[in-house]
Amino acid sequence: MFDGLIQGLALILTVQSIVMLVLGVMVGLSFGAIPGLGGTTAIALFIPLTYGMNPQDAMALAGGIMGAVSFGGSVTAILLNTPGTAPSAATCFDGYPLAQQGKAGMAIGAAGMASSVGGIFGVLILVAVVPVAKSLVLAFGPAEFFMLALVGLSSIAASTGGMFLRGLISAAAGLMLAFVGYDAVSGGERFTLGFDYLWDGIPLVPTLIGLFAIAEMIKLSIEGGTVVRTKEFGTRIVGVGEGVMAVLRDWPTVLRCSALGTFIGAVPGVGGTVASFLSYSMTMQISKHPERFGQGEIQGVIGPEAANNAKDGGALIPTLAFGIPGSAEMAVFLGLLVLHGLDPGPMLLIEHEGVMFSLIVALTISCIVATIVGLAITRWLSLITLVNVHILVPAVVSVSLVGAYALNSKIEDVVMAAVAGILGYQMIKFQFPRVTLVIALVLGDLAERSFHQTMQIADNDWSIFVRRPISLILLLLVFVAMGVPLLRHAWARRKAVPVQGREA
Amino acid sequence: MIARLRLGAVAAAVALVGLIAPAQAAYPERHITFVIPFSPGGGFDTYVRLVAPFLEKHLPNKINVIIKNVPGAGGRKGLTEVYRAKPDGYTIVIVNVPGAMVPPLVGQKVDYDLEKITWLARLSIDSYLLTVAGKSPIKSYAEFKTFAASNPVKVPSTGSGSTANVMSKVFFGVLGIKGQLVSGYKGTKEMTLSVIRGDTPAGILPSESTRKYIESGDIRALLTTEDPSDYPAVPSAKSLGLADLDGLFIHRLIAAPPGLPSPIRKVLSDAFAKAMNDPALKAAAEKVQRPFSPLDGAQAEDAVKKQLALYLRFKDQLKD
Incomplete structure (x- = not known):
């Protein structure tokens, strides 16, 4: 493993790779800062650029993007109360009040530092898992994959963002879409409406480009104006050092939230938004001064930021070791691996150790470089959010559609992105969460396939799911994931009753 | 900032036009797409990735061979895509025999005909x-x-x-x-x-x-x-x-859409033959233990006919 690390370092320490890494950081910061765009779109758009590259340069570019996106998103969240990416939304709660108090520099400094530490924490966990990857890989058979998919699906309840029924409806639609295509078990076509295009199911990347980027642009163009509605832009950035120090002083929060972020990142289908929001509420619950949160408490920035970057290392564990994406961003990243002949899945870490370590090294360096570059160019980067939507929207829409086309040179993909964009806008308008649809779309095929395999292997004996220890643990996690929101709901109601009594 | 963005867009557009602009030369004058109808990492994928750079080297003109994985439907999706492509020599595919041969024998509907497709080479047997x-x-x-x-x-x-x-x-x-x-x-x-x-x-x-x-x-x-x-x-x-x-092998063959003009077939078939004879490719193949068993286009066509006769004998066992 140590050899692999050295090999990875050697591969990445070439002029070309470093240029790609820095380019990735720049792209990540910009895409992170633009609402609607994010790591998913950035990697999707830059996949075609990597056609002529060798795998380690492509990994340097991807690692740079992944490490930088969340910080880019947080900068606009702090400065403008506009989260550039969904996971950065939790940073708004206390980051923006800090900016309003003239402490934007402190908030950005803390966010940058917490991102770096969190990111490196996540990567360290990933590296720690690599040596046992083989036994880990062999411990996960079809029964465990089915349970993993179930864990991801059951976490949908936590991702509905308060819109419980709408979240479930979106998820159900996502599951139905996941069943489109050629069914390996029965050997028949399902719901393809006679289109060969749909043989392998609904393609993920064009769908994601539509649901997120295009939908957001439709929304912006209907609303008009600029992305930023406030006139308070131009706050001078001071107190960066103070923010950095705040992170160093508050290391328990950083470590706690990094650990939580890594773990949640590693569970397929949960994603960064849940990680940063859970970190925010955990930090608030543990704090001695919960009343300060929302008023500009620096801890409220540190917690979600650490989790937000730690999740990348975590999300790479199932992606690299099992070929199961831990998030939408990872799903697109899988496409990049495939393009470079790196077979995503169980043998990847063993067979392409050097290239994989160059990704790990790139991700680590990227977290640090992103923070440094980000702190240096923050003001200029944020100018993009002042561009009038009449200029911004056509540019982003064409880039997105070209991205959808470039992936497989199929015009059908562009149509798919456009259809998904209209669907996505309607979902925003009627407040249906898009995240749950994507989770279900990603996990539906896995759940179905591995369930069939398990049943064939076990001769339809359901007890296989509780006889295998890892499968049993995952099953218990499913119960926890489904039970906790119910318990919390009941608890909240019990607390609410006396209040009502007093009022009466 | 905006001016700079616009400048960038213009530069990108110019670069794109440069790429598409037709060159007045004999075949091949643009990129060749090499379809692998399977997911990356398997035997077919490995062979194509091994041979592609040497194909570039031995084809006339400086063109790229772009590898494209089109997995699905047991290899039929990618094969069908190429079968329906224009027979202009810019789309080729690696074919799995018996994988592609058996479905029609057992009564499954396929949208290709292996007796009409243009065979270019055999890479290996396994x-x-x-x-x-x-x-x-x-x-x-x-x-x-x-x-x-x-x-x-x-x-x-x-x-x-x-x-x-x-x-x-x-x-x-x-x-x-x-x-x-x-x-x-x-x-x-x-x-x-x-x-x-x-x-x-x-x-x-x-x-x-x-x-x-x-x-x-x-x-x-x-x-x-x-x-x-x-x-x-x-x-x-x-x-x-x-x-x-005995002798039950998987054949990795290269094909182009039916009706490929014979001068183009010859260029491709020759390039494959030269590539597989290249000492550098032989060394690379040795290293990853992926030996080649080369056949040219005409020989590959014969091999396919022999295989067909063999599987017809097993026809009844193959039915579900």
């Missing part, structure tokens, strides 16, 4: 192995027969009509055992892993993809279809008296 996990209590073919006498033998498979499916059924038939396919695995790699993990007690796996796991002790081979056996401790099917399994 023998098949009867395997069990390295930790399995089954140590030999004799012990396997005893096991199979009292248990249905489950083996992993990718899906209906796939090579894995076909080969497994031929094995079941010739060995006279009761077999059961566990389908839904995505490619050889997942099937190999399933045998190592012990999802299924046995597996019918292609030799070259399995070799390194046999050498590492994760997988044990009980017999091979190649005679003489290329593994020291593994008996050949012929030596075990299973003549029907």
Whole structure:
């Protein structure tokens, strides 16, 4: 493993790779800062650029993007109360009040530092898992994959963002879409409406480009104006050092939230938004001064930021070791691996150790470089959010559609992105969460396939799911994931009753 | 900032126009798309990635060979896509025989005809192995027969009509055992892993993809279809008296859409022949233990005809 690390370092320490890494950081910061765009779109758009590259340069570019996106998103969240990416939304709660108090520099400094530490924490966990990857890989058979998919699906309840029924409806639609295509078990076509295009199911990347980027642009163009509605832009950035120090002083929060972020990142289908929001509420619950949160408490920035970057290392564990994406961003990243002949899945870490370590090294360096570059160019980067939507929207829409086309040179993909964009806008308008649809779309095929395999292997004996220890643990996690929101709901109601009594 | 963005867009547009602008030269004058109808990492993928750079080297003009994985429907999706493409020499595909040959024999509808397609070359042949996990209590073919006498033998498979499916059924038939396919695995790699993990007690796996796991002790081979056996401790099917399994190979062939003009066919067929003769490719192939068994376009066409005759004999066993 140590050899692999050295090999990875050697591969990445070439002029070309470093240029790609820095380019990735720049792209990540910009895409992170633009609402609607994010790591998913950035990697999707830059996949075609990597056609002529060798795998380690492509990994340097991807690692740079992944490490930088969340910080880019947080900068606009702090400065403008506009989260550039969904996971950065939790940073708004206390980051923006800090900016309003003239402490934007402190908030950005803390966010940058917490991102770096969190990111490196996540990567360290990933590296720690690599040596046992083989036994880990062999411990996960079809029964465990089915349970993993179930864990991801059951976490949908936590991702509905308060819109419980709408979240479930979106998820159900996502599951139905996941069943489109050629069914390996029965050997028949399902719901393809006679289109060969749909043989392998609904393609993920064009769908994601539509649901997120295009939908957001439709929304912006209907609303008009600029992305930023406030006139308070131009706050001078001071107190960066103070923010950095705040992170160093508050290391328990950083470590706690990094650990939580890594773990949640590693569970397929949960994603960064849940990680940063859970970190925010955990930090608030543990704090001695919960009343300060929302008023500009620096801890409220540190917690979600650490989790937000730690999740990348975590999300790479199932992606690299099992070929199961831990998030939408990872799903697109899988496409990049495939393009470079790196077979995503169980043998990847063993067979392409050097290239994989160059990704790990790139991700680590990227977290640090992103923070440094980000702190240096923050003001200029944020100018993009002042561009009038009449200029911004056509540019982003064409880039997105070209991205959808470039992936497989199929015009059908562009149509798919456009259809998904209209669907996505309607979902925003009627407040249906898009995240749950994507989770279900990603996990539906896995759940179905591995369930069939398990049943064939076990001769339809359901007890296989509780006889295998890892499968049993995952099953218990499913119960926890489904039970906790119910318990919390009941608890909240019990607390609410006396209040009502007093009022009466 | 905005001005700079616009400048960037103009630069990108100019670069794009430069790429599409037609060059006035003989074939090939633009990129050739090389379709792999399987997911990355398997034998077909490895061979194409090995040969593609040498194909670029030995084709006239400086063009790129762009590799495109189009997995799905047991390899039929990618093949159909190429079959329907323009016969202009800019789209070629690696074909799996028997994988692509058997579905129409068993009455499945396919949108291609292997007797009409233009054959360009054969890259390799690969023998098949009867395997069990390295930790399995089954140590030999004799012990396997005893096991199979009292248990249905489950083996992993990718899906209906796939090579894995076909080969497994031929094995079941010739060995006279009761077999059961566990389908839904995505490619050889997942099937190999399933045998190592012990999802299924046995597996019918292609030799070259399995070799390194046999050498590492994760997988044990009980017999091979190649005679003489290329593994020291593994008996050949012929030596075990299973003549029907002898010479049962997977062929990796290269084809272009039907109606490819013969001058273009010659250019491609020659380039493949030169590439496979290139000492540098031979060395690279040696390193990853992926030997070539080259045939040119006309010879490949003959090989396909012979294979067709062979599988017609097994026709009844292949039906679901």
